[in-house]
Amino acid sequence: MNKNLKEQVLRSSGVNVLKCMRCGKCSGTCPSYDEMEYHPHQFVYMVEKGDIDTLMNSNSVYKCLTCFACVERCPRGVEPAKVVEAVRLAAVRQQGSNHLSPVQIPDMLDEDLPQQAIVTAFRKYAK
Amino acid sequence: MQRIGVFVCHCGTNIAATVDVKAVAEALSHEPGVVISQDYQYMCSESGQNLVKDAIKEHKLTGVVVCSCSPRMHENTFRKAAASVGLNPYLVEIANIREQCSWIHKDIATATDKAVILGKAAVAKVHLNAPLTAGESPVAKRALVIGGGIAGIQTALDIAEAGFDVDIVEKKSTIGGKMAQIDKTFPTLDCAACILTPKMVEASQNEHITIHSFSEVSEVKGFVGNFTVTIKKKARYVDEVKCTGCGACVEKCPMKKVPNEFNEGLDNRHAVYIPFAQAVPKVATIDPNYCMMLKNGKCGICSKVCTAGAIDYKQQDRFIEQKYGAIIVATGFNPINLDKYDEFAYNQCPDVVTSLELERLMNAAGPNGGTLLRPSDKTHPHTIVFVQCVGSRCDDEKGKPYCSKICCMYTAKHAMLIREKYPDTEVYVFYIDVRTPGKNFDEFYRRAVEQYNVHYIKGMVGKVTPKSDGKIDVQASDLLSNEQLHINADMVVLAAAIEPDKTARPLATMLTTQMDTNDFFTEAHPKLRPVESATAGIFLSGACQGPKDIPETVAQASAAAAKAIGLLVKNSITCNPCVAHSDELLCNGCSSCEKVCPYGAITYQDKEFRMPDRTTAIRRVASVNPAVCQGCGACTVACPSGAMDLNGFSNSQIMAEVDAICK
Ligand SMILES: Cc1cc2nc3c(=O)[nH]c(=O)nc-3n(C[C@H](O)[C@H](O)[C@H](O)COP(=O)(O)OP(=O)(O)OC[C@H]3O[C@@H](n4cnc5c(N)ncnc54)[C@H](O)[C@@H]3O)c2cc1C
Ligand code: SF4
Ligand code: SF4
Ligand code: SF4
Ligand code: SF4
Numbered sequence: 001m002n003k004n005l006k007e008q009v010l011r012s013s014g015v016n017v018l019k020c021m022r023c024g025k026c027s028g029t030c031p032s033y034d035e036m037e038y039h040p041h042q043f044v045y046m047v048e049k050g051d052i053d054t055l056m057n058s059n060s061v062y063k064c065l066t067c068f069a070c071v072e073r074c075p076r077g078v079e080p081a082k083v084v085e086a087v088r089l090a091a092v093r094q095q096g097s098n099h100l101s102p103v104q105i106p107d108m109l110d111e112d113l114p115q116q117a118i119v120t121a122f123r124k125y126a127k
Numbered sequence: 128m129q130r131i132g133v134f135v136c137h138c139g140t141n142i143a144a145t146v147d148v149k150a151v152a153e154a155l156s157h158e159p160g161v162v163i164s165q166d167y168q169y170m171c172s173e174s175g176q177n178l179v180k181d182a183i184k185e186h187k188l189t190g191v192v193v194c195s196c197s198p199r200m201h202e203n204t205f206r207k208a209a210a211s212v213g214l215n216p217y218l219v220e221i222a223n224i225r226e227q228c229s230w231i232h233k234d235i236a237t238a239t240d241k242a243v244i245l246g247k248a249a250v251a252k253v254h255l256n257a258p259l260t261a262g263e264s265p266v267a268k269r270a271l272v273i274g275g276g277i278a279g280i281q282t283a284l285d286i287a288e289a290g291f292d293v294d295i296v297e298k299k300s301t302i303g304g305k306m307a308q309i310d311k312t313f314p315t316l317d318c319a320a321c322i323l324t325p326k327m328v329e330a331s332q333n334e335h336i337t338i339h340s341f342s343e344v345s346e347v348k349g350f351v352g353n354f355t356v357t358i359k360k361k362a363r364y365v366d367e368v369k370c371t372g373c374g375a376c377v378e379k380c381p382m383k384k385v386p387n388e389f390n391e392g393l394d395n396r397h398a399v400y401i402p403f404a405q406a407v408p409k410v411a412t413i414d415p416n417y418c419m420m421l422k423n424g425k426c427g428i429c430s431k432v433c434t435a436g437a438i439d440y441k442q443q444d445r446f447i448e449q450k451y452g453a454i455i456v457a458t459g460f461n462p463i464n465l466d467k468y469d470e471f472a473y474n475q476c477p478d479v480v481t482s483l484e485l486e487r488l489m490n491a492a493g494p495n496g497g498t499l500l501r502p503s504d505k506t507h508p509h510t511i512v513f514v515q516c517v518g519s520r521c522d523d524e525k526g527k528p529y530c531s532k533i534c535c536m537y538t539a540k541h542a543m544l545i546r547e548k549y550p551d552t553e554v555y556v557f558y559i560d561v562r563t564p565g566k567n568f569d570e571f572y573r574r575a576v577e578q579y580n581v582h583y584i585k586g587m588v589g590k591v592t593p594k595s596d597g598k599i600d601v602q603a604s605d606l607l608s609n610e611q612l613h614i615n616a617d618m619v620v621l622a623a624a625i626e627p628d629k630t631a632r633p634l635a636t637m638l639t640t641q642m643d644t645n646d647f648f649t650e651a652h653p654k655l656r657p658v659e660s661a662t663a664g665i666f667l668s669g670a671c672q673g674p675k676d677i678p679e680t681v682a683q684a685s686a687a688a689a690k691a692i693g694l695l696v697k698n699s700i701t702c703n704p705c706v707a708h709s710d711e712l713l714c715n716g717c718s719s720c721e722k723v724c725p726y727g728a729i730t731y732q733d734k735e736f737r738m739p740d741r742t743t744a745i746r747r748v749a750s751v752n753p754a755v756c757q758g759c760g761a762c763t764v765a766c767p768s769g770a771m772d773l774n775g776f777s778n779s780q781i782m783a784e785v786d787a788i789c790k
Pocket of ligand 4: 373377433
C-alpha cells in the first residue's frame with residue numbers, strides 16, 4: 001500500500017471513499033464497463049485499500065468516458081469518476097510525458113469527430 | 128432564620144473520582160444558613176435518603192441542597208424523601224455536580240472548585256424557595272387515535288377492551304391503511320385481508336369505538352388529560368347514517384374514468400365510490416373533482432338510484448369538538464415518489480412498477496383479479512427483475528438516509544409468491560445487503576433462494592431501458608462474478624423507500640410533539656420510552672414513528688394503548704406547581720406574553736384597581752391558567768414590565784444563583 005499516492009489521490013479527487021456502501025450501482029450504470037479491467041466500484045475500494053499502483057498501470061484509467069453517470073447515480077454521493085480521474089492524473093504525472101501532442105491531431109481527424117472529443121482527448125491523454 | 132442542610136453524593140466513583148467531595152461539603156458548611164453539610168457514597172440509596180430525612184427532623188431544616196447527579200435523575204427521589212418527613216418538597220434543590228461537573232472535567236482541583244460554586248448557587252437559591260402545592264386536574268376518560276391503519280385499529284381495540292371510549296380519525300373514506308392493499312403477508316404468507324378485515328369489523332361494532340372516516344384533526348388545544356380537539360368531517364356528499372353501502376350509485380355512475388387510488392392508479396373507479404368490498408365504514412363517497420353534478424350540476428343519477436335517499440349534493444364540511452385525555456398518533460407511511468429516479472424509467476414504462484403496485488397486481492381484488500399480467504399489454508411476464516433499496520440508504524437529496532426495513536422481506540415474499548404461482552417465470556433480485564433480522568425472517572428469505580430458486584444477485588441495477596419490442600433492458604452489476612449484466616426483462620419491480628405521511632409534520636406542530644429530520648415522530652426515549660412522545664399525553668403507534676412491519680406495528684400499537692390506558696384510569700393527574708403568574712400591579716396588558724406562550728395558557732381580564740389617588744381604574748391584566756401552563760418560562764422573558772414570574776424559578780432566585788456564581 002502506497003500511503004503517499006493514496007493521500008494524493010484522495011486530495012486531488014476530493015472524494016471520501018469511506019462513504020461507499022459497496023452497492024455496485026456505479027458499475028451497474030457504467031457504459032464503459034466491458035472496456036475496463038477495473039470497474040468504478042473497484043476504483044473506490046482499491047483506493048480505500050491504498051492499492052493505487054495497480055490502478056495506475058491498468059488501461060482502465062483511459063477507458064473511463066468521464067460521462068459522470070456513476071457520479072449522477074451513486075446513492076451515497078461518492079463520485080467514483082473523480083477517483084478515476086485522480087488516479088489517471090497520478091499516472092500521467094509520474095510518467096512525466098504527454099500521451100498526445102498537437103502535431104498528432106491532423107492525422108486523427110475525420111469528418112464525424114466532434115470537436116469536443118479532441119478537447120476531451122487532451123484532457124485525458126495530456127498533463 | 129433559614130436552616131439549610133447540604134448533602135454531597137460520591138455517586139460511587141462517578142463524582143468522587145474527579146471531585147473532592149469532602150472538601151465540597153466542608154466549603155459549603157460555611158455558607159450562610161447552612162447548619163449541616165455531609166457527604167455520602169450513594170445519597171439516592173435507602174440509607175442515603177435516611178441520612179437526609181434524619182437531618183431534616185433533627186436539625187429542623189427549612190431547606191435542602193443535594194449535590195449529586197442531574198435533577199432529571201433523582202430530584203423526585205429527594206423531593207419525596209423530604210415530603211415523607213414533613214418538609215415541602217419544593218424546598219429541595221439539586222446541584223448537578225455529575226453531568227455538569229465530574230463527567231466533563233479531568234482536573235480534580237478545577238472540578239472541586241466548580242462543584243463548590245454550583246453548590247453555593249443552589250444554597251443561594253434555596254434561601255428564596257417558597258413552599259409550593261401541586262394542584263390536580265381531571266382526566267377526560269376518552270382517547271383519540273389519529274390514523275386508522277392496522278396501528279390505529281389495534282390501539283383503539285385495546286383501549287376499548289379496557290372499557291374506555293375511543294375515537295378513530297381516518298382521513299381516507301375507509302380504515303385499514305396500507306395493510307388493506309397488501310395481498311399476502313410475510314413471514315407466514317396468510318392473506319392480509321383475512322386477518323385485517325375481521326379487526327376492521329370488530330372496531331366498527333365495538334360500542335366504545337367511534338370511527339370518523341374521511342375526517343381530519345383541525346385543531347388541538349389543552350394538555351395531558353384535558354385535550355380539546357376539533358375534528359373536521361369532510362363533505363362526502365353521502366349521508367353516512369342513511370347509506371347502506373349497497374353500491375347501486377357506484378354501478379350507475381356514468382363517470383368511470385377516475386384513477387383508483389386503492390389500486391395505486393392501475394385501474395379506474397367511478398366518481399362515486401366505495402374503495403373496496405370490505406371497506407369500513409361501508410359508505411359511498413362522491414369525489415367532487417370528478418362528479419359532474421357537483422362540477423356543473425348535470426347528472427344527479429346517483430341520487431335517483433339511491434333508495435335510501437342518502438345522496439346529499441349540498442353536504443358541507445362539518446366540525447365537531449370533543450375532549451380527550453390521551454391522543455395516539457398512528458398516521459403511518461407512504462412509499463416515496465420515484466419521479467426523480469430517471470435511471471429506473473418508472474415514469475416512462477408502465478411495466479416498471481413499485482412493490483405496492485405489485486401487491487395490487489397480484490391481489491384477487493386488484494385490477495386483474497389476481498392474475499399477474501403486465502400493465503402495458505396484459506400479457507404474462509416471464510422474466511421479472513426486483514430492485515431493492517430504491518431511494519433507501521441514500522446520501523443525496525432524492526432519497527432517504529435510512530433503511531426502510533420492510534422491503535427485503537416483502538421482496539422475498541413477492542419473489543416467492545411469483546415462483547410458486549408461475550414456475551415458468553425467472554425472478555431476479557438485486558440486493559446490496561439482505562436484511563432479515565426477525566423471528567423466522569432469514570429462514571423465509573433462504574426459502575426463496577433454496578426452495579423457489581429465486582436468483583439473488585449481489586449488485587445494483589444502474590439503468591433500466593424500455594425497448595421498442597416491449598421488453599425492458601436491465602443493466603446491472605453482479606459484484607460477485609465481477610461482470611455487468613443485461614437482463615431482457617418483462618417487468619421491473621422497485622422496492623421504493625418509505626416515508627412518513629405528508630400530513631404528519633403539520634399534525635406534529637398542532638400537537639407540539641417532536642419529529643426527527645425525516646419527519647418520523649420522536650419517542651420520549653429511544654430505548655426506555657419508545658411509545659410515548661416527549662409531550663405528556665401524546666403516544667406513538669406504528670410506522671409514523673419509524674419503518675415497521677405488521678408484527679412490530681401491532682406490538683407497538685398495543686404498547687401505546689397500555690400507556691394511554693395507564694393515563695385514562697386516573698381520575699386526576701398532579702399538575703406541575705412551577706407555573707407562571709403575573710403581578711397584576713406591574714402588568715400593563717401589552718400582550719407580549721400571550722404571543723410567546725406555546726400552550727395558550729395566558730388570557731387577559733379587565734379588572735378594577737384602587738389607584739394611589741383613591742380613584743378606581745379598570746385595567747387589562749394578564750392571567751395564567753395554571754392547569755395549562757407548562758412552566759416553560761417564555762413569558763417571563765418576554766414581559767417588558769417584569770410582571771411575569773415563574774414559581775420555583777423566580778427572577779430573584781435566578782439572580783441569586785448568578786450572584787453566587789460570580790462572587
Ligand atoms: C409493498 C409493501 C408490502 C408489505 N408487506 C408486508 C408484509 O407482507 N408483512 C408485514 O408484516 N408488513 C408488510 N408491509 C408493511 C405494512 O404495510 C406496515 O407495517 C403497516 O401498514 C403499518 O401500519 P400503520 O397503521 O402504522 O400505517 P398505515 O398502514 O400507513 O396506516 C396509516 C393510516 O393513517 C391514515 N392517516 C395518515 N395521516 C393521517 C392524518 N393526518 N389524519 C388521519 N388519518 C391519517 C392513513 O390514511 C392510513 O389509513 C408492507 C409494506 C409495503 C409497502
Ligand atoms: S464516468 Fe467513467 S467510470 Fe463513471 S460511469 Fe462514466 S465511464 Fe464509467
Ligand atoms: S455507486 Fe457509490 S456507493 Fe455504490 S459502489 Fe459505487 S461508489 Fe460505492
Ligand atoms: S349512497 Fe345509496 S346507493 Fe350509494 S351505496 Fe349508499 S345506499 Fe347504496
Ligand atoms: S430493508 Fe432491505 S431493501 Fe429495504 S432499504 Fe433496507 S436493505 Fe434495502
